[in-house]
Amino acid sequence: MEFILYLALIILSTKVAGDLSVRLGQPAVLGKLLAGIVLGPAVLGWVHADEFISHFSEIGVLLLMFIAGLETDLDQLRKNWKASFAVAVGGIILPFIGGYGVAAAMGLSNTHSLFLGMLLCATSVSISVQTLKEMNQLNSREGTTILGAAVVDDVIVVVLLAVMMSLLGTADDSSLAFMFTKKLLFFVIVLFAGWFIVPLFMRFLAPFRVSEAVMSAALVICFGFSYFAELMGVAGIIGAFAAGIAVSQTKFRHAVEAKVEPIAYTLFVPVFFVSIGLNITFAGLGGQIIFILVVTVVAALTKLAGGGLGARITGFNTRSSLAIGTGMISRGEVALIIAAAGLESGLLLPEYFTSVVMVVILTTLITPPLLKLVFPAGEKAPNL
Template identity: 75%
Template sequence: MLTIMLYLAIILLATKLLGDLFVRLGQPSVLGKLLAGILIGPAVLGWIHPNEFISIFSEIGVLLLMFMAGLETDLDQLRKNWKSAFAVAVGGIILPFVGGYGAAVLFGLSNNQSLFLGLLLCATSVSISVQTLKEMNRLNTREGTTILGAAVVDDVIVVVMLAVMMSLLGTGHDISLGLLIGKKVLFFIVAIVVGWLAVPWFLKLFAPLRVTESVISGALIVCFALSYFADLMGVAAIIGAFAAGIAVSQTPFKHDVEDRLEPIAYSIFVPVFFVSIGLNITFEGVTSQLVFMIVISIVAILTKLLGGGLGARMTGFNTRSSLAIGSGMISRGEVALIIAATGLESGLLLQKYFTSVVIVVIVTTLVTPLMLKLLFTDGKTDGDQASVSE
């Protein structure tokens, strides 16, 4: 217990101080918070090491972050941009898959291992993009909603691709593709019905309870329940949290929940999530694979940027907005880490490449806020103009 309290004190102090420093330097505070994890983690000072406590707190942190993103999402804007979101997701899967496969072949990996690395680079986790866009007040723009929508589509396609690959490559003979897709479809049907009918009814009944903070408690019940159901159905839990946020945003309790949840999330859980990413970095024995890491990092960044950007450009965004959307899809985050762990267990990702892949994932996460800041500053995006008709 004493260790937990010390860890929390160090994490909160480091994230707030480095976050403030980066804001003063004209950069997103999230970048400072991510670097705080590297600084206080095993890579540099070694004050904090990954453990179960960090894992649980960081999972809650990312769920709350995506729940708040759902709360702030303009549903009408999301509906208008569904074609763009789909195009961005598809473009952001095709190019990384081809690029990752090609790069792996060049480094002498087997065909199966190369296919898996290509699949791993298809993943997208927008939790870092969400935080950066929130800081720049761009989350609810046309670009922001397209990034969020594309992330949902990306998650579903990549999970289905992973199941197919596990089955075809002999590591998951009992995976039924029909069952897998059916579970995903079931999740979205239930999420829509629950969000439309059950959530408003539940909060209306729950809010008047004569206990403290009944409204925020009710909203959190919805968030964690839908996150659990999403995970159960093979969809990322963050998608369930995002869907829960959209559902609550359609009720009269939206602003009350926003005002009360933000202090809870940003005072403790979200900082732990940011730090947990940096804790995965260790520089031991990576010098022998430096070229591999550099090449795969470049491929990972450019293929998502260009693939997602091309999808946006083809559906009516200007060039700068298209690149901004592509940059918002670059971060691989926890989704890619989960896929990497799956590959390690199945033998499709060799142990000697695991640390390098983790570092590549973290590099993409660190680059994302820098690129979003660059592309959304000192330039005109479609979000600054009148909406382009669909």
């Protein structure tokens, strides 16, 4: 019954910490992330990462991105596709150069330096999504550009990983070609399903004489798209985001949105926030503090500069470009997945794995306050 206690601690601590964070002028999500550090092995040791935490946090991040898709203005997304692409490309080139340069300067081999550069290219906007939502900016031009750039970024980084594993790791050329094909197939099928199948599926289940038929249909679509994304080598959060966009184009959008948020923000999303902090432990890191700090600074500045430059050359002013670049800083669960793949394939040295995880977590922690600082002011949304 330990997981029941975990849930009680997580729900209470994230709400208290979130409220304190807001009172101090910071986004609530920052307090929720810090709650994970306090509850976890780094401080109190009351909650430990286990299979339960892993499953609940996975559902939490999928629901978070599903909600982001529901609330995305598709017209705005179409208008800003050029900016999103430029932000994604800029946010890949500079971090790759910066990561490779730092690793090489610290004596890592060419192969390991290339992998660290590729790892820093990753972006996970799930934390940025929550922060923008709190600031009522998720549907702004800047917010939509960040979301679009994250999708492009994810695809490019996964392809880069496939290329690198083929050339330097354990994959072969046939698996590389197969992976390219799977990515293309994923987007074709999801586009078709979102346009034709999702509306039919929602209309088919809506009249069922059972409780919450519409909401159940929406969750089936969310988790179905996410599973298919993972199956095709694309991050599950991209599938959830696509599912949210598909459902948002139906007449059931507002009904689903009104009911999925209480489920997500009461139970699953708090576990996701706390799970990030649970990965932090200060044991045995004394010898790599310089490495962690330098790589974190490089990771943040290169993503900020690259994403911001991409926004600037596509028509955004300096303040908006800075906000967009900041929204791309968090590496989140995407980088953690890549780090695990690198460790398994020999592209990431085992002695650097924990340090890389710390870099990923630090970039995730600094993103909410930086976004609050640089984002153009707007009407504040209710805290969730």
